[in-house]
Amino acid sequence: MANEITYERNLEFLMENGLIEPMIKADLLTKRLNNLPISEQEDILKTIKELFGSVGKNPSISSGFHCDLGYNIHVGDNFYAGYNCVMLDYAEIKIGDNCLIGPNVGIYTTGHNLNPVERYKTGFAKPIKIGNNVWIGGNTCIMPGVRIGDNSVIGAGSVVIKDVLPNTMVAGNPARFIKDIMD
DSSP states (O other): OOOOEEEEOSHHHHHHTTOHHHHHHHHHHHHHHHHSOTTOHHHHHHHHHHHSSEEOSSOEEOSSOEESOSTTEEEOTTOEEOTTOEEEOSSOEEEOSSOEEOTTOEEEOEEEOSSHHHHTTEEEEOOEEEOSSOEEOTTOEEOTTOEEOTTOEEOTTOEEOSOBOTTEEEETTTTEEEEEOOO
């Protein structure tokens, strides 16, 4: 995975680093996506492909989706995101095949300095990788730098701050091991 990215969230920094135009594009595309009727599947697919960095076959996103840049999001085949999914993608978010994301899930590559004087000025972004066949329950937060292994289940309402091993279920705040998942 790529190293941590440091950024300043001010107009000058965003302009100097070429982020204003992608943010405007992502904003326009998410507004379009969120306002398309479910009957317009061809336009929905076209918008998702225009917004994301890469898209597998058969993606589906319910309304209320938001992201920062869009191009840092990569999803595999049969991707589904429920209502009100938020992906803060200053760093890459890679999601494998056959992944289900429940409603109100936040996938956050970004964070801020703990020092109160510096907190407002700077932030960081760490990539997130979610494997194949992962199910993320509703109202879950996936925090910066986390890797979620194949075939895992994240229980609803969890806050995932550490990597999740393949074939396991985790839940809670912070998320912790619940059980192994058998084939």
